[in-house]
Amino acid sequence: MEPIPVAILGATGAVGQRFVQLLDHHPWFKVTTLCASDRSVGKTYAEGCRWLLDTPMPEWAREMVLQPTIAEVINEPIVFSALPADVAFDLEPALAQKGCVVCSNASAHRMDEDVPLILPEVNAEHVDLVHWQRQRRAWRGAIVTNPNCTSTGMTVVLKALDQIFGVKRVIAVSMQALSGAGYPGVASLDITDNVIPYIRGEEEKVSLEPRKMLGVLKDGQIKFHPVAISAQTNRVAVLDGHLVCLSVECDTRPTPEEALRALESFVTPDWLMDLPSTPKPPIVVRRENDRPQPRLDRMTGRGMSTVVGRVRADEVLDLKMVVLSHNTIRGAAGASIYNAELIVRKGLLP
Ligand code: NAP
Numbered sequence: 001m002e003p004i005p006v007a008i009l010g011a012t013g014a015v016g017q018r019f020v021q022l023l024d025h026h027p028w029f030k031v032t033t034l035c036a037s038d039r040s041v042g043k044t045y046a047e048g049c050r051w052l053l054d055t056p057m058p059e060w061a062r063e064m065v066l067q068p069t070i071a072e073v074i075n076e077p078i079v080f081s082a083l084p085a086d087v088a089f090d091l092e093p094a095l096a097q098k099g100c101v102v103c104s105n106a107s108a109h110r111m112d113e114d115v116p117l118i119l120p121e122v123n124a125e126h127v128d129l130v131h132w133q134r135q136r137r138a139w140r141g142a143i144v145t146n147p148n149c150t151s152t153g154m155t156v157v158l159k160a161l162d163q164i165f166g167v168k169r170v171i172a173v174s175m176q177a178l179s180g181a182g183y184p185g186v187a188s189l190d191i192t193d194n195v196i197p198y199i200r201g202e203e204e205k206v207s208l209e210p211r212k213m214l215g216v217l218k219d220g221q222i223k224f225h226p227v228a229i230s231a232q233t234n235r236v237a238v239l240d241g242h243l244v245c246l247s248v249e250c251d252t253r254p255t256p257e258e259a260l261r262a263l264e265s266f267v268t269p270d271w272l273m274d275l276p277s278t279p280k281p282p283i284v285v286r287r288e289n290d291r292p293q294p295r296l297d298r299m300t301g302r303g304m305s306t307v308v309g310r311v312r313a314d315e316v317l318d319l320k321m322v323v324l325s326h327n328t329i330r331g332a333a334g335a336s337i338y339n340a341e342l343i344v345r346k347g348l349l350p
Contacts, residue, residue: 004077009083012045014183017053021333022329024061034064034066038068043066069087074098074100075100077350079101079103082106083104085108089106092108092143096137096141097141101142102143105145105146114132119156121268122156142343152327153331160263160283166250172206173245174206175238176235180328181235199235240298242325248314250318254318266283268282277338280305284306292307292309306324
């Protein structure tokens with residue numbers, strides 16, 4: 001098929017750069033517009049972006065001129081948003097009104113009742129909410145979101161457990177990488193030799209977003225999953241990759257071996273298997289007693305697989321385990337691209 005033109009908003013940031021990297025040679029999408037803030041508009045991407053990734057900036061991006069972040073200059077059918085939430089709040093609906101499908105990382109509209117919050121291997125069927133969104137808001141485009149980077153991996157694991165054992169209560173303690181704070185992010189004098197036990201707004205997102213994704217879509221409404229999630233979130237001196245220590249209580253008290261089997265046998269729905277970003281397998285189980293580790297395991301499945309290890313009995317709830325996912329790939333840009341592929345597969349482009 002002809003490549004579909006796409007725009008990236010917030011293209012110079014930590015997530016925006018991942019979009020540029022992951023969309024290089026993407027089989028379906030071609031980047032035709034890069035947008036940034038007024039600080040960068042008019043510069044070439046090479047001038048305006050402090051490239052942080054360990055592969056070279058793609059040649060096609062270097063000479064592209066950064067555009068203002070306004071609806072007038074964006075005409076692509078798919079728009080990837082890596083904007084700060086306050087900027088996304090008005091602009092994303094304006095783009096949907098124009099007919100663009102906005103695949104967003106920003107939290108601004110994640111919890112809107114008619115906006116799907118999607119991880120394809122967890123709740124691809126929620127993408128049908130787009131029909132109701134179009135009806136209610138009288139627009140041709142759409143806003144489709146992916147979760148916060150910490151909710152991502154743990155929701156994939158909770159889905160695998162929930163569909164067999166039913167999850168009831170969860171305690172989640174995160175160790176989150178620096179790139180999750182964007183660039184320049186946390187000051188080096190704050191984080192070196194340190195752990196910061198507070199990330200603004202994060203615990204609220206981690207407690208609620210998985211419940212929306214694990215919920216059921218019926219008659220244009222998502223009924224949230226009743227699981228109770230207690231979250232504590234911490235920033236640690238790791239570059240990429242969020243670790244989450246989970247304790248889980250289930251309806252039918254599984255043994256660690258049963259849980260391991262459920263995680264290992266978790267599969268992506270057949271009709272998504274050939275999407276370019278589908279991780280194969282969606283969950284990789286490590287049985288060594290010191291894995292997963294961010295530095296060693298974050299690129300599992302090109303950064304798209306969820307890695308889980310240390311699955312064992314919990315003294316208070318039923319099970320405990322450690323979950324890892326790459327925050328700027330699976331937890332951000334890679335997730336949005338995967339959602340865009342799902343939208344194309346479902347024929348939801350206007
Ligand atoms: P970042 O590194 O701070 O990048 C922010 C980007 O937005 C830059 O390209 C910046 O352009 C642009 N921008 C800032 N203010 C703007 C304005 N007023 N108008 C237009 N553009 C503006 O942040 P990030 O980590 O990439 O995060 C981007 C979004 O993704 C946020 O909503 C964040 O919560 C979400 N997210 C991040 C992660 C992660 O792991 N980092 C994961 C999931 C979701 P300039 O370079 O010109 O300033």
